[in-house]
Amino acid sequence: MIWEWIRFAVSAGFLLTGLVFMILAVFGVNRFGHALNRMHAAAMGDTLGILFVILGLMMMRGFSMDSLKLSLVILFFWTASPVSGHMISRLEAMTNEDLGEIAVIHREKEAKKDENI
Amino acid sequence: MELIQRAYDGLLTGTVLVLAVLIIFSMIRSVLGPRIADRIIAVNMIGTMIIMIIAVLSVYLRENYLVDICLIYALISFLGVVVLCKVYTGVYLQKKQMKADLGAIEDNLTKQALEEPEGLWEGKTEKAEDDERKEEMPV
Numbered sequence: 314m315i316w317e318w319i320r321f322a323v324s325a326g327f328l329l330t331g332l333v334f335m336i337l338a339v340f341g342v343n344r345f346g347h348a349l350n351r352m353h354a355a356a357m358g359d360t361l362g363i364l365f366v367i368l369g370l371m372m373m374r375g376f377s378m379d380s381l382k383l384s385l386v387i388l389f390f391w392t393a394s395p396v397s398g399h400m401i402s403r404l405e406a407m408t409n410e411d412l413g414e415i416a417v418i419h420r421e422k423e424a425k426k427d428e429n430i
Numbered sequence: 431m432e433l434i435q436r437a438y439d440g441l442l443t444g445t446v447l448v449l450a451v452l453i454i455f456s457m458i459r460s461v462l463g464p465r466i467a468d469r470i471i472a473v474n475m476i477g478t479m480i481i482m483i484i485a486v487l488s489v490y491l492r493e494n495y496l497v498d499i500c501l502i503y504a505l506i507s508f509l510g511v512v513v514l515c516k517v518y519t520g521v522y523l524q525k526k527q528m529k530a531d532l533g534a535i536e537d538n539l540t541k542q543a544l545e546e547p548e549g550l551w552e553g554k555t556e557k558a559e560d561d562e563r564k565e566e567m568p569v
Contacts, residue, residue, distance in 0.1 A: 317434055325441050332448050335479065339452045342475060343459050348467040355471050359478050366445075366482050370489050373438065382497040383485060386504055390478075393508040397474060400515035405467035408522045 324372035331365030334358060348405045352398055359394040363387060442490040449479050449486075466518050470511060477507035 334357060341354025367387050371380040406412060453476055460472030481504055488496030 321434060321437060321441075328441065328445055331482075332445060335449065335452055335482075338475065339455050339459075342472060343455060348463075348465050348471065351468060351471050355475050358475060363478060363482060367485055370485055373489050379488070379494055379497050382501065386481065386485065386497075386501055389501065389504050389508075390481075393504070397508055397511040397515075400512055401467055401470055401474070404470070404515045404519055405465070407519060408467075409465065 320372060324369040327365050327369030327372060331362050331367075331369060334362035334365060338362060348409070349402060352402060352405075356394065356398055359398075360391060363390050439490070442486050445486050446483055446490075449483050453479050470514055470518075473514075474507070474511050477503070477510075481507070 338354050338358025341357070342351045345351045345354060364387055367383045371383050374380045374383070456472045456475050456479070460469045460476070463469045463472060481500055484496055484500040484503060488494070488500065
């Protein structure tokens, strides 16, 4: 009985970690200002988020054919996500003509300090 | 045993609900996104989260075939992103080409307006060449 609960706790921990990563990814995609910055946040959800969620599900299923297939999903995502990210970034770099200026995130306090000086 | 089953069900339901809310937020970004790359990023993320939901459902409903659907969804979502990127790159290049062509035509027109109309004989030679070609062609 106690082992069942320990397994539940570990899989719940994995699932919630993956959910936290996905929440951070969506937050970043909604908050950042440029497409390349947004890609940085989205790649985290594509790799770490799906890794932890599917690890949690594999813990729930135990050793079986299904958990093997779920690990195959992770494998596919880790090979396909960088490729699609590269395609998107190439599209952005090709079509955005004013990409030359470097995107910098200013904090409000520092901006105020700069104004005071 | 009943209690742990209920705990698993609650955990999986909560995961699916949170992922659904996140999909709505990412859909908002895909509508707002000023550039096409932002939209593609948001759509790619929606695909990732749908794959997670299908994987969670396969455990929740205890159906094995949903894992296969999850794999196929991943393949098609990747293919969709690659095709969209290729299509929009092609559209951009075509627009650029068209703009360059229009600029070249305008330049030519201004040049011809500035020059004296001496270039008319070139057309005649072209016509003569065409006639020669027609004569050379075996009937």
